[in-house]
Amino acid sequence: MTLLTVDDVVVEYTRGRTRFRAVDGVSISIAEGETLGLVGESGSGKTTLGRAVLGLVTPESGTVHFRGQDITSRTRALRRSLARQIQVVFQDPYTSLNPMLSIGDILAEPLRAQGATRNDARRRIVELLDQVHLPAGSISRVAREFSGGQRQRIAIARALAVRPSLIVCDEPVSALDLTTQLRVLELFKEIQESTGVAYLFISHDLAVIRAISHRVAVLYRGKLVEHGSAEAITATPADPYTRRLLMSAPVPDPVEQARRRAERHELLVAGT
Structure with missing residues (x-):
């Protein structure tokens, strides 16, 4: 059963005298007990989309529905009731x-x-x-x-x-060393298996997303460029931007790492 639906959401910010679109018509959904990985580089709009789900920013247009209820614009009473259902884990464990x-x-x-x-x-x-x-x-x-x-x-x-139904996880392992990252990711999966909680898991690291997610949505400059199963997106990405993200992920084999670095350079030179 669908838990969360984000439909054609647009979020804009003002920077000085300039108005720019941080999220540009993005639609995603999350089922009960599912993990949707939201991946993209800094500035892709992934954290802004997470903030829209949490009600920390209000979209210019589009809707956010939770269990079929429109929660796009939230009254104080609605915020209070949603606090039991939607929670967040932030990036930095030292400041949160x-x-x-x-x-x-x-x-x-x-x-x-x-x-x-x-x-x-x-x-x-x-x-x-x-x-x-x-x-x-x-x-x-x-x-x-x-x-x-x-x-x-x-x-x-x-x-x-x-006991929420959905947790927005905003880069929750990026501040940790690789060994600790693995342990915390395993903890997230263990908790999901025992409680049935769903995750919107936000990260810039496609390797992390691959380890935790059932499905993956790739954002680039505020737009959704690719969306599918974690296996398909991380094994045979269709979009050049997703391929660049995949090539950016470190691997323990120096020969493979060099090959990936060369392939990513070719993609950048090609302007994709």
Whole structure:
């Protein structure tokens, strides 16, 4: 069943005296329990589209529907009700958490906002820490005591606290080293299998998108240039821009890496 539908959305910004189109008529959908990978370089519009889904920006035109309800323009009451259903994990685990608050306080905040009692919140926090593979003793420690990977696990737990149906993941592993990236991606998949939550997973890295996604949408300068299964998009991309993204992904084989670098250079020289 379709959970989220973005239909022909246009988002514009003003920069000085110039009006520019950050998202230009993009349409995507996400089914319940599915991961849609949204990939593109910086400036492609992928984060802006995520912000439109979250209600942080209002589209100039087009619509966003969640479970069939038009949520494009949101009243305060609608925002409050959607907070239980749509959550977010941001890019930087060092700035997305208050470093002076205890983990218990950070995780209790969304629960108390939804009316949970102190005891209910405490029980749920213990469950969440177990779900993201952090010890129960973490509840009394402050965020600054944790590594980047651990902080991102805390951010994931915070997003899961109110049992949402959809989480917008905005470059959630880009600030982490490669080994930690892999562990956090595996955690995302494990959580999806156990809870059925859907992800809009935003990244500039096609290798990351390939590892996590069921389907992939490729954005270039605000436009959707390619859309399909993760296997098809990452194995045999049709659009030259997607091929450039694929060639940009590092591989452990130096010969293959050199071949990819040469192929990407040829695509750039060709002006594609």
